[in-house]
Amino acid sequence: MSSTPSMRLSQQEHFHLEDSGQIERSLWVLEPPNPPPLRNKLFTPLKKSISSFSSNNKPCHRRLLSFLETLFPILCWFKSYTASKFKNDLLAGLTLASLSIPQSIGYANLAKLDPQYGLYTSVVPPLIYAVMGSSREIAIGPVAVVSLLLSSLVPKVVDPAADPDAYRSVVFTVTLFAGIFQAAFGIFRLGFLVDFLSHAALVGFMAGAAIVIGLQQLKGLLGITHFTNKTDVISVLESVYKSLRQQITSTEKWYPLNFVIGCSFLIFLLIARFVGRRNKKLFWLPAIAPLVSVLLSTLIVYLSKADQNGVNIVRHVKGGLNPSSVHKLQFHGPNVGQTAKIGLISAVIALTEAIAVGRSFASIKGYHLDGNKEMLAMGCMNIAGSLSSCYVATGSFSRTAVNFSAGCQTSVSNIVMAVTVFLCLEFFTRLLYYTPMAILASIILSALPGLIDINEACYIWKVDKFDFLACIGAFFGVLFVSVETGLLVAVSISFAKILIQSIRPGIEVLGRVPRTEAFCDVSQYPMATSTPGILVIRISSGSLCFANANFIRERILKWVMEEENELAKGRVNAVILDMGNLMNVDTSGILVLEELHKRLFSRGVQLAMVNPRWLVIYKLKVANFVDKIGKKWVFLTVAEAVDACLSSKFPEP
Known part of the structure; x- marks a missing residue:
């Protein structure tokens, strides 16, 4: 039975709304608030100590009493x-x-x-x-x-x-x-x-x-x-x-x-x-x-x-x-x-x-x-x-x-x-x-x-x-x-x-758990299935820095080659990095990401990022790394990234 024009129109509207929602969610990731300046990080502990002793909303004598009660708990x-x-x-x-x-x-x-x-x-x-x-x-x-x-x-x-x-x-x-x-x-x-x-x-x-x-x-x-x-x-x-x-x-x-x-x-x-x-x-x-x-x-x-x-x-x-x-x-x-x-x-x-x-x-x-x-x-x-x-x-x-x-x-x-x-x-x-x-x-x-x-x-x-x-x-x-x-x-x-935990952080290959939208470590959950042609990797480290960046790059490239060597699965079209656990990145980490992107791009592999934290995405934007991989390859969830990769046509290397 053939579909009517009204049905086709509703499907088009559905896909359009879904694409608009995905673009909006990507903007949530790409437009976080600016991180606090360095002086705030240095003096925040002292400010917290002072603010714990006083409050501008209280009268002077109440602030003094609050300060004394904080300093001398016996008064309480x-x-x-x-x-x-x-x-x-x-x-x-x-x-x-x-x-x-x-x-x-x-x-x-x-x-x-x-x-x-x-x-x-x-x-x-x-x-x-x-x-x-x-x-x-x-x-x-x-x-x-x-x-x-x-x-x-x-x-x-x-x-x-x-x-x-x-x-x-x-x-x-x-x-x-x-x-x-x-x-x-x-x-x-x-x-x-x-x-x-x-x-x-x-x-x-x-x-x-x-x-x-x-x-x-x-x-x-x-x-x-x-x-x-x-x-x-x-x-x-x-x-x-x-x-x-x-x-x-x-x-x-x-x-x-x-x-x-x-x-x-x-x-x-x-x-x-x-x-x-x-x-x-x-x-x-x-x-x-x-x-x-x-x-x-x-x-x-x-x-x-x-x-x-x-x-x-x-x-x-x-x-x-x-x-x-x-x-x-x-x-x-x-x-x-x-x-x-x-x-x-x-x-x-x-x-x-x-x-x-x-x-x-x-x-x-x-x-x-x-x-x-x-x-x-x-x-x-x-x-x-x-x-x-x-x-x-x-x-x-x-x-x-x-x-x-x-x-x-x-x-x-x-x-x-x-x-x-x-x-x-x-x-x-x-x-x-x-x-x-x-x-x-x-x-x-x-x-x-x-x-x-x-x-x-x-x-x-x-x-x-x-x-x-x-x-x-x-x-x-x-x-x-x-x-x-x-x-x-x-x-x-x-x-x-x-140091060992920082230099050798956990890097996990993720797969989709059946009947869910969750992506978990395939070694911990054997029932999780990977998507052919797409390698989903989670960096389980608080920081991508000079100490561990090279190790992470080499491990990802090794997995890409191992995946491509298995002829039954064909070549890898995309690598998705789940960066939800990554709290910070330094200049060495950014340089390694740029090199990783170049190495993957030369092999015809697209690099995508999922849910980078606000400080991470801020630094990646300042370093123009987001522009190099393309803003459309930054996603809020792994499921969205996988679906986008499946619907895209990748050129041959």
């Missing part, structure tokens, strides 16, 4: 603070202090500082964080990893044994630099810099650091007087062997009573930790066990006069309010650059640990933790700490877990803890005179199992072998070389992973 939640919340925070703060006091003394010893400096660090930084931090559970103070970091890096600048005053000055200056870097990260929204130390690298680094810290405690646990300043496992074990051999064979005696006291209380601490984990209602037992150990061991040494029989004791602990350390900061001399570098490393490690801990417990409580605000709070507290005889403080996982289990409601628990530590400094430091050094070693050793997460390492191995390589690289780097080498290895492997 303190309005609804109740007596019942304070009761919970008071109990949590006192429980936290019972764990913090002995740990702070031990970590100060690990950082090669006098005991009072660990207590100082548990007073000022927690108070600053309580008014500026957004986490309700995180407990602030000295931690093992940062203490080890300082004890391994700062002695390369100043020897703590030869000049302890200069050593302390460098530590305070490192703390100031760490605070400045942390605050800058928060103000300029540079939190992504912390992410260069990936989760897998952090797991390996923490595990290696835990073993190194444990080996460092053999000095106090065994009562060794001569010990190496190096942190690698071989040097530490060699030092232990030589010291024990020298003390046993020479006239200088070795006193095993240090080992007996240390191991006895270490067993007690580990049992308390085990019981507390098995029974959540007894969370307070592992929290107060370190303080009980300190009190009991001090009493035993005092009554038995064990210090006269070779037991090493803490001796004098300076009490009172944190003294000013402003005059000790050093900004001149040849070591300022090295001090700043140590400050940067300490800042990144401290932030990584604190944000990881804070976000873990925030997710349990069901609220969001702003990483940039946390960085600003951490930076301000360390800047204030550097001026008041504190060293780098951050969030502690073990103490935060105790704070959470004790039922803390807000950061007031940090204030209670800081006040309690201050009272200890003011009135009870004399009681610490006979505290054995072996107990401090035992307290640190009992906290180390929480840093070694074997289950997480196994999980990383199952999920991503490359991530596991970063994990194990950081672990062995810390363990057998040094802390900074472990960090360098971890960051290098993470960078290598990013």
Whole structure:
């Protein structure tokens, strides 16, 4: 049956409307808004920080109040603070202090500082964080990893044994630099810099650091007087062997009573930790066990006069309010650059640990933790700490877990803890005179199992072998070389992973999934069918740049030749590039696209583009590449591009 003129006219109108719609959709792609200028990219983070503190739509006093509430979150939640919340925070703060006091003394010893400096660090930084931090559970103070970091890096600048005053000055200056870097990260929204130390690298680094810290405690646990300043496992074990051999064979005696006291209380601490984990209602037992150990061991040494029989004791602990350390900061001399570098490393490690801990417990409580605000709070507290005889403080996982289990409601628990530590400094430091050094070693050793997460390492191995390589690289780097080498290895492997993914991006051949308009990777979806004479390729990379452009060109040309070598399919008439995943292109990428177009055109193959992002199409238009391939060969969807290629007549090459 022949069609009537009216039917033919309606079909023509239909095709005309369809062509008009396709042209209109192509214009959507070809006429995007202009990308923002370079100055906007550079200053947008700062503008966002400023705009988060103010709004032009509000009166002046409301803008000031909004700024203060953003800077000091305590002003927001303190309005609804109740007596019942304070009761919970008071109990949590006192429980936290019972764990913090002995740990702070031990970590100060690990950082090669006098005991009072660990207590100082548990007073000022927690108070600053309580008014500026957004986490309700995180407990602030000295931690093992940062203490080890300082004890391994700062002695390369100043020897703590030869000049302890200069050593302390460098530590305070490192703390100031760490605070400045942390605050800058928060103000300029540079939190992504912390992410260069990936989760897998952090797991390996923490595990290696835990073993190194444990080996460092053999000095106090065994009562060794001569010990190496190096942190690698071989040097530490060699030092232990030589010291024990020298003390046993020479006239200088070795006193095993240090080992007996240390191991006895270490067993007690580990049992308390085990019981507390098995029974959540007894969370307070592992929290107060370190303080009980300190009190009991001090009493035993005092009554038995064990210090006269070779037991090493803490001796004098300076009490009172944190003294000013402003005059000790050093900004001149040849070591300022090295001090700043140590400050940067300490800042990144401290932030990584604190944000990881804070976000873990925030997710349990069901609220969001702003990483940039946390960085600003951490930076301000360390800047204030550097001026008041504190060293780098951050969030502690073990103490935060105790704070959470004790039922803390807000950061007031940090204030209670800081006040309690201050009272200890003011009135009870004399009681610490006979505290054995072996107990401090035992307290640190009992906290180390929480840093070694074997289950997480196994999980990383199952999920991503490359991530596991970063994990194990950081672990062995810390363990057998040094802390900074472990960090360098971890960051290098993470960078290598990013580079490999950039240089060798995913390039996929697409086919149409039956009974749909979707085009998917034929290797993932075997049922997807390719269109004869048309090669559809998706570039699965965020950027077409100097690093990967040549690889992409060669891969596309190789596929074209392979496709043409299969005689059953005939020659390739068109290559369609799905650029929906491509976020950016540089000059090298544009040159490669031009060369690809020339090579394909010489073979009689038409190049088409689908859905390039606005920045990509803007650059391609400026470079006149769109004019070279023709505006009609730019499409919104792959289906439209395939249909256009099928309806076109291509000349023979």
